[in-house]
Amino acid sequence: MAKDLERDLGLFAVIAISMGAMIGSGIFILPGVAMAEAGPAVILAFVIAAILVIPAALSIAELGTAMPEAGGDYVFIERGLGPSFGTIAGLGTWLMLMLKGSLALYGGMFYINFIYALPTWDLAIPGLGATLPIPGVRALGITFALVFIAINLVGVKQTGGIQLVMVIVMLVILGGFVAVTIIQVDGANYDPFFAEGIDGVFTATALVLVSYAGVTKVAAVAEEIENPGRNLPLGLLGSLAVTAFLYALLVFVLVGVVDGDQLADSEEPMALATEILFGEAVLAGVPVGTLAVAGIILAAVLALVSTANAGILTASRYPLALSRDDLFLKKFEYIHPRFNTPSVAILVTGAIIVAIVATLEVDEIAKMAGAFQILVYILVCAALIAFRERDLEWYDPDFFTPGYPWVQLFGIVSGIFIITQMETQEILGSIAIVIFGFVWFKLYAEGKIDREGVAKGLARREAGKQFVQDTEAVLERADEFEILIPIRQDVSREQEDAMIQMAAPIVKRRGGHIRVVRFDEVPDQVPLDTAAQELSEADIEFEERTDDLVRYLEVPVEVGEIVSHDTRHAVVNFAERTGADLVLARQEATSRLGTLFGRDTDWILEHAPCDVVFVQHEQPTAVDEIAIVTDRSPFNDPLKVELADAMADVLDARVRFLFAVSEDAPDELLETIEDYHAELDELCTVPVESTIVRTDDDVEGLSAALESADIVMLSTVTHHRLPDLIIEQRSDRLAAAIEQPVLLVHSKQTRRGSFLRPILDRVLFD
Structure with a gap:
């Protein structure tokens, strides 16, 4: 019996994931570095970068609704342009996400260093009032990296709810910052506006492109989004528009309140601006200036460490996907038997991030990340053209990109142009990843695979097949009563049998059937399709014992398995999709303290589309x-x-x-x-x-x-x-x-x- 996957990411989760990935280095680190390249016109760099991302975002939204598979842009490029370009895209995205995570780790430590050195907090404690040397900042970043590597190795769950709360907190803090400071903007700071010329604007655009890498992150989990035809394009475009508008406002304020040379030399521009404006402010004896600086630093640290942790999680999926498709070393496909996480992929990803933090400067990291990102976006636009121009019977997305093909052609041409405006190091890096990916494919992978992309004429129906399917098609049973029995991983065989035997008399009397579904919850570090491919001993034992029990029950019983990142959400979605009349689930007695932190059973009660019975x-x-x-x-x-x-x-x-x-x-x-x-x-x-x-x-x-x-x-x-x-x-x-x-x-x-x-x-x- 094959395992099915559960879509459990709604619209707000998509927006939270996308904005959570974008609201980070883009505003807390890069304005100062970009100011040094473009002068006051740096605001145009952020706006232009957002415009350049739109073609790729629209293309990803369409491809994601046609092929909602884990892996996102890598899968789209591999299916559209072929495995060789897929290898280049997978390696390029992997590097880009590692660079973005490294940027957040390294840059975030400057904010901790900033508050450490605040003279207003010097309470005669040795060490306060002095900044750490750069090696000390790097060491702090490496320490955080090691912590996040350990967290991802053991599979600590990431939750959309926490991500959403963090995004809301950051938006409130940043919105309050704009509201209070925008009236203090000095127009003289914008004269001359094009101090570094138009070339400087384009160079800064390439540098800040990494600020919008959240689009790629959402594409990596496209398979896990419910109602992707609506939620994927709305989530991508909505989060991109809000983030770009917020960036423009914040950069406008930063340039208008901080001296240009001072801003260009700053690694913590938001904290610097807050300290300049409010550092000495005291209201009714309360040092509101210090509190304001602390609030901004808190938002920055939350955003940057969240981005860094998510970067390790998301980046590690790419070598796993490449390995699974026979394009990379098979050892990257290894899943730890205890923690159920791709430990080799996480360790290698983490090691490279540590090396980047230890050796590269902030501007170098940002520029390299932007170069690899725009390269992938060019390939995504080209892949969409390949799918559209082939007469593919199965290609039927729920969302079609408006303005095709001009939007995609603009994305390709503008991307190539921006790459040419980069410095030699970034141009050579882009060329090197293309050459390495092509050579690697030729020497390692070409002999292992026999597939081509649709651009070469081999349109494989498997490429467009949705991996997420119901356990079986929902039958029209208007007069039948269905009981859904969700079996969690912690339910024993005796408890499972007891629930089935309790349900049997009800179904026998009412007429209908029992649907027994085992819900496997896997860590966020593991793509759902990877987890669904392997049947464990527990899976096989579940099928065998259920078959034995069904033999002597005088009611029809259907059995299935669902893999998800959130069991409670998966249970409710499955009950709604199959039209269940009653959910009969196991509930262990919980402590009152457990109630305080929220119980899955309460969430199911609130959201289930049918009656619910819990068994103790x-x-x-x-x-x-x-x-x-x-x-x-x-x-x-x-x-x-x-x-x-x-x-x-x-x-x-x-x-x-x-x-x-x-x-x-x-x-x-x-x-x-x-x-x-x-x-x-x-x-x-x-x-x-x-x-x-x-x-x-x-x-x-x-x-x-x-x-x-x-x-x-x-x-x-x-x-x-x-x-x-x-x-x-x-x-x-x-x-x-x-x-x-x-x-x-x-x-x-x-x-x-x-x-x-x-x-x-x-x-x-x-």
Whole structure:
């Protein structure tokens, strides 16, 4: 059975990834270096660079919707222009991303050095008030590099949520900086505007191109984007437009408030400008100037270390992809058996980054990165032309580049022109990577492969085949009931069997089928298609034991496997895509502290398109009584009754309703509860008993009354972190107090309660 991949990156995740990769060295490091090349006209360099990226961004958006495969631009070029150009593109992108990561590491350390040397922070502590020598800054960058290499080796998960929060924080800080400083811009700083001539502008353009490398990063994970026809072009163009506008504003302010020579000599231009404007400011005894500088430095360090860490993660995927396609050494395809990460690719990538940080200067790193980036963008535009000009039956993207082919031709011509404006070192570097890639392909890879790109006339249908497919086509089953049982990696065989056996009576009664899907979560360091290609012993064992269990169940069971970077998102997406009526999943009892940090089960409750039931404890050997703790919920109680009645009918069991009231509850309340249970009884086809438990401690009283039950059903709602940390939900307390299997039931029609929900539950039921 083949594993399928799950798209779990939405529009905001695409924007966050793209902007997170772009808002970094572009504004925190390069304005000063670019100022030295172009003078006040440096603002034009950032704008022109953004314009030059547009053809490649549009081409990547179209190709990404036609071939949503991991690897992005490398895959597009390899499929369109052939393996030889694919080798050049893969090596060029790998080098570019390593250079970008190195730039962030090295440049970010100057900001730490800046705050270390602030005279306003000199508190008579030895060392403060003096800058580190350049070797010390390099050593600091190398130290951070080693930390990030270790993080990526063990596969610490990167989350779109954290990335999005960091992008928002940076935008708020930078937006506040512009709002406060733009009124202090001195127009005299822009005279003369073209101090270094138009040649200087073009040289600076080549230097700052690396600021927009986020486009390439998003292309590398195109396979993992949901609804790529909409989210990929919107995410790419939206993030590019916002970032370019922000860069233009920030550079306009920097040039207008900092002396030109001082800015050109600065490795930390944002901190310098803030310190010049606000360094001595004090308000009501508070050193707001120092706080402002600290805020900018915090934003810079967050952006740059995030870029560096992401650079190692993304860059390491390229030698892995090249190796997988037989274009590079096979050892780069090695996946560590314990951490499930491409350890060889990460170690080599990290070693090269360390070497770059140790030897090259900031401007050299930026210029080399820009050269390799524009080379790849030229090839991307050429690849799109190759696909469009061939009559390919399978090439059917969800998004078509407007202005074809003139947009792509502009991208190719402008890219070649910018390369010619670079210094000799960068031109020779671009030529060297082309020659090395071609020679490497001829000597190492040509004899191992028998494929060509579409430009040479061999249009391979496999190139356009979407790797991400459903486990099977969604059948039209309007009258059938489907239960989805997601199996996580930490679920034992006994727990898996128990859930299937609980689902079987419900499906047998309702008519339908069970869909058992194993969800494998892999680190972000591993492309999804790489993880899906290999079947582990656990995968094979899962298939065999599921087949054995299905043989004696009298209901249809379908089995599948999904690989994703985010299991909870994958479960919800799969349930929505297949039209599941009920998700039946395992939930371990969690601590209240675990609730504070957010639980995957709560996320599933909030986003699932269907009813959800979580199972705690083990399945009993025999079922004679199913107990339902009612709570007068207009949606959860009927769902509990429906499920319990179906199970009891097939298992020849009885159902019992329980409701807890205080010892001094009035007779009117008892009559109301009895009438309510009678109404629920009418929904059942099996014998039903009703029990009203008088107790001043409903958890203790219900626990005692539930001793005869074999299965207990409770309602559950989304937890609210801090409020639930203070006042624990009754269902959690009751589930923890009993030993029987517990089904925590949540109807999709139940509205999400506010943070007052646990407080009201405590008042009403305790």
